[in-house]
Amino acid sequence: MKKFHYNKADTLIKELAIFFSTLLFFLFGATLVVGKEYTHKSIISEGRAVIVDGNEELAKKRALDDALYLASLQAGAKIDGYSKVDTNTSLSENLLVRPSSSIKDFVILEESKNETHFKIKIQAILVSEDDVLNCSARENVSLSFFKPNFIISSRLPARLQKLPGIISKNIYENINKFENINLRDASNFSFNPVKFSSLPVSLDYEALVEGKTSALKTGEFGLHTLIELKSSNNSMTRFINKLDVSLTINIYEGVNFNNIETLNYNFSVLLGAETGYQHIDGFYKIPYDKIKEIVQRSISKIQFRVKDELSCYPLEAKAELVKGVLTVPLGFNQGVNIGKVGFASNNNPNHSMNDWVVLTVKKSSGDFSVIEPLNPQNKKENINGKIIRFMN
Numbered sequence: 001m002k003k004f005h006y007n008k009a010d011t012l013i014k015e016l017a018i019f020f021s022t023l024l025f026f027l028f029g030a031t032l033v034v035g036k037e038y039t040h041k042s043i044i045s046e047g048r049a050v051i052v053d054g055n056e057e058l059a060k061k062r063a064l065d066d067a068l069y070l071a072s073l074q075a076g077a078k079i080d081g082y083s084k085v086d087t088n089t090s091l092s093e094n095l096l097v098r099p100s101s102s103i104k105d106f107v108i109l110e111e112s113k114n115e116t117h118f119k120i121k122i123q124a125i126l127v128s129e130d131d132v133l134n135c136s137a138r139e140n141v142s143l144s145f146f147k148p149n150f151i152i153s154s155r156l157p158a159r160l161q162k163l164p165g166i167i168s169k170n171i172y173e174n175i176n177k178f179e180n181i182n183l184r185d186a187s188n189f190s191f192n193p194v195k196f197s198s199l200p201v202s203l204d205y206e207a208l209v210e211g212k213t214s215a216l217k218t219g220e221f222g223l224h225t226l227i228e229l230k231s232s233n234n235s236m237t238r239f240i241n242k243l244d245v246s247l248t249i250n251i252y253e254g255v256n257f258n259n260i261e262t263l264n265y266n267f268s269v270l271l272g273a274e275t276g277y278q279h280i281d282g283f284y285k286i287p288y289d290k291i292k293e294i295v296q297r298s299i300s301k302i303q304f305r306v307k308d309e310l311s312c313y314p315l316e317a318k319a320e321l322v323k324g325v326l327t328v329p330l331g332f333n334q335g336v337n338i339g340k341v342g343f344a345s346n347n348n349p350n351h352s353m354n355d356w357v358v359l360t361v362k363k364s365s366g367d368f369s370v371i372e373p374l375n376p377q378n379k380k381e382n383i384n385g386k387i388i389r390f391m392n
Helices: 008-036 056-074 163-176 193-198 205-209 278-284 288-298 302-311
Strands: 040-050 077-085 091-099 101-113 117-128 141-146 149-152 181-186 221-233 240-253 258-273 315-318 320-322 325-328 341-345 357-364 369-373 387-390
Touching: 040 056, 056 101, 056 117, 141 163, 141 302, 149 163, 163 181, 163 221, 163 240, 163 288, 163 302, 221 258, 240 288, 240 302, 258 288, 258 302
Parallel strands: 141 181, 141 221, 149 221
Antiparallel strands: 040 117, 077 091, 101 117, 221 240, 240 258, 315 387, 320 325, 325 369, 341 357, 341 387, 357 369
């Protein structure tokens, strides 16, 4: 067998390739692990403690501490190991087990005792220490597609007048392919957010008679597009004409049409030459079907940017206490189903990890839900008027 000899450069390149391949493997693995931590967990655990000298209160406290610690470990643990060598050169291995999640709220389900032990069963809501609430990963998104506005330069050929309508139709059809987006065609309304937000549904004639409305409900979104077509010359030569397309997509949320994001997208399409000689210009003229195809390909990914903005926008609303019942104007149309967990915050958009109150959905309809605190000791009156943000 022939033996191959590697020089130092080849050996170095080989070692670097192995090193970076291994590094990428661990990075991808870490990304998957971190991605799984971005959620809450509902844990049921049981703790027990010995009753010493008849002191039941102390035993109850220790049993509760035991239940809370076990619940933390069930949600995930961090294990660190280290070695220790004493003066006799004896080697001992040590493991340190720590919870990777923190308990935000809990409720005692059962208490029991016998002659020697006290037992407590609890339900706890835990959130990873690295968790954030920036992306709620909504199951359902309600989106209204409003009539776009067009601006077309008079310098453009008449054959391009239909392009804005084609662009708008393609954006609508591409968004409509997402199963979790309930898209409503509101293009028959001339877009005016001030008018839409100021007119109550109860006074909207079309909403009452025909079931059509331009208004948005809490947790719903609206999309409006400004499409602008301009004519320009190529930067290399003034004889080459271009079509400059500029898209401005505004996304609105809620009854007040809050503008939560503006997406800008620009691209150009070559139209052909303009030398002043009719036969030459006709030869280099780009066919309309080709221009249409290029435009459709250029906007084929916009819907993913829209979906990312909608899916990751916080699902939240203000709680309202009505006749002793705590409610939110969100329902299964917005992805709020029975059993979904929310956190109360006193108008804190960052949702600090301290002093959270956990709530669960007890009843849910189309655009309305009844919520209750997980822990009955948290009074509904104190939650009234606070912002409730729901998690996965």
